[in-house]
Amino acid sequence: MFRDECVIEVTGGRGGDGVISFHREKFVQRGGPDGGDGGDGGDVVFVASPHVNSLLAIGRAHKYQAEGGEQGGPKKCFGKSGADVEIEVPVGTQIFDARRDNLLRDLTEPGQRLVIARGGRGGRGNPHFANAVRQAPRIAEPGTAGEQRLVRLELKLLAEIGLVGLPNAGKSTFLACVSQARPKIADYPFTTLVPGVGVAPVGDADSLVIADLPGLIEGASDGVGLGLQFLRHVERCPLLFQLVDVSPEAAQAPLAAFQVIDAELAQYSPELAARPRWIVATKCESAPAEARAAELEQALGRKVWRIAAVRGVGLRELLGAALAEVRAWRRLRFPGAQEPVRHAPLSVPPHRL
Ligand SMILES: Nc1nc2c(ncn2[C@@H]2O[C@H](COP(=O)(O)OP(=O)(O)OP(=O)(O)O)[C@@H](O)[C@H]2O)c(=O)[nH]1
Ligand SMILES: [Mg+2]
Numbered sequence: 001m002f003r004d005e006c007v008i009e010v011t012g013g014r015g016g017d018g019v020i021s022f023h024r025e026k027f028v029q030r031g032g033p034d035g036g037d038g039g040d041g042g043d044v045v046f047v048a049s050p051h052v053n054s055l056l057a058i059g060r061a062h063k064y065q066a067e068g069g070e071q072g073g074p075k076k077c078f079g080k081s082g083a084d085v086e087i088e089v090p091v092g093t094q095i096f097d098a099r100r101d102n103l104l105r106d107l108t109e110p111g112q113r114l115v116i117a118r119g120g121r122g123g124r125g126n127p128h129f130a131n132a133v134r135q136a137p138r139i140a141e142p143g144t145a146g147e148q149r150l151v152r153l154e155l156k157l158l159a160e161i162g163l164v165g166l167p168n169a170g171k172s173t174f175l176a177c178v179s180q181a182r183p184k185i186a187d188y189p190f191t192t193l194v195p196g197v198g199v200a201p202v203g204d205a206d207s208l209v210i211a212d213l214p215g216l217i218e219g220a221s222d223g224v225g226l227g228l229q230f231l232r233h234v235e236r237c238p239l240l241f242q243l244v245d246v247s248p249e250a251a252q253a254p255l256a257a258f259q260v261i262d263a264e265l266a267q268y269s270p271e272l273a274a275r276p277r278w279i280v281a282t283k284c285e286s287a288p289a290e291a292r293a294a295e296l297e298q299a300l301g302r303k304v305w306r307i308a309a310v311r312g313v314g315l316r317e318l319l320g321a322a323l324a325e326v327r328a329w330r331r332l333r334f335p336g337a338q339e340p341v342r343h344a345p346l347s348v349p350p351h352r353l
Contacts, residue, residue: 241322
């Protein structure tokens with residue numbers, strides 16, 4: 001499980017002002033008060049939606065404000081109420097008051113709603129202040145301000161794709177090239193010490209949650225290296241990518257590299273080893289690397305995806321195909337939900353995908 005969080009300020013719309021006005025008509029000299037009431041301000045509402053899988057897009061705007069109510073008009077015209085702002089959050093989002101740090105609500109069911117900031121009330125127009133003594137009141141109420149809150153949203157992200165492989169296989173580089181995550185990348189083993197997660201946009205409206213794990217080495221199941229302790233993070237992923245460095249500079253030949261990880265996964269959990277797992281040849285940017293990828297494919301008798309992450313080669317095809325697989329899993333996880341349309345970060349340079 002990974003944490004995705006953001007802090008935003010939410011403000012209900014201001015209520016519209018009530019109005020001071022008097023009835024006017026030819027030959028009627030002193031018409032009664034007819035100022036309309038102001039409309040109520042809109043609310044800010046969270047709605048749990050299975051169509052959203054990260055808080056990324058929500059956190060990008062820091063403030064959300066609902067529309068204010070309109071002021072009343074003459075002839076007892078009521079002001080129009082302000083429109084609500086509905087913020088779609090992923091199912092499983094926890095909402096905290098950021099100032100007091102207490103949990104306000106856990107949105108666990110699709111469609112669940114929480115009014116987080118109420119709009120202000122519209123003010124009353126001057127007819128409300130008329131009585132037997134005061135028949136021509138020159139007072140009306142102003143609308144009240146909407147509620148304002150600072151809230152923190154927290155989502156426990158369930159990774160949809162887990163990256164496994166030897167140290168230096170290029171796992172973090174892959175994540176950095178397809179998402180806005182910025183993991184540490186270096187040409188020495190065990191650069192990644194704790195798992196990281198990124199949300200990779202795919203196409204215009206969808207995205208995949210990808211977890212980058214520390215490298216595994218032979219003997220990991222006996223506690224060598226960083227061990228297998230982090231594998232629990234990807235245990236429930238519907239899809240694993242096993243990254244294999246096929247560049248001639250790789251420390252191990254591709255087939256041996258594949259087998260080491262295969263054996264360690266099986267040692268850790270037969271169930272995890274049996275998960276859908278795609279083999280991804282990394283650093284596949286030269287003829288010798290391509291030849292080694294082809295050799296691996298032949299030896300294993302199954303498809304080997306080829307990528308050269310730093311050049312952006314092969315990423316779009318890989319993620320596009322993976323999305324189809326993950327969508328099938330999402331349909332099982334959220335039965336009845338339509339095809340999820342997810343918020344994808346907009347600022348990933350196009351050359352990345
Ligand atoms: N030429 C080339 N180098 C790459 C590519 N992808 C990764 N590298 C290099 O490979 C080295 C290891 O990359 P990382 O992404 O840190 O590897 P990792 O699998 O995350 O490694 P650990 O965190 O140690 O398990 C770095 O020097 C990267 O620059 C690629 O597509 N082409
Ligand atoms: Mg790494």
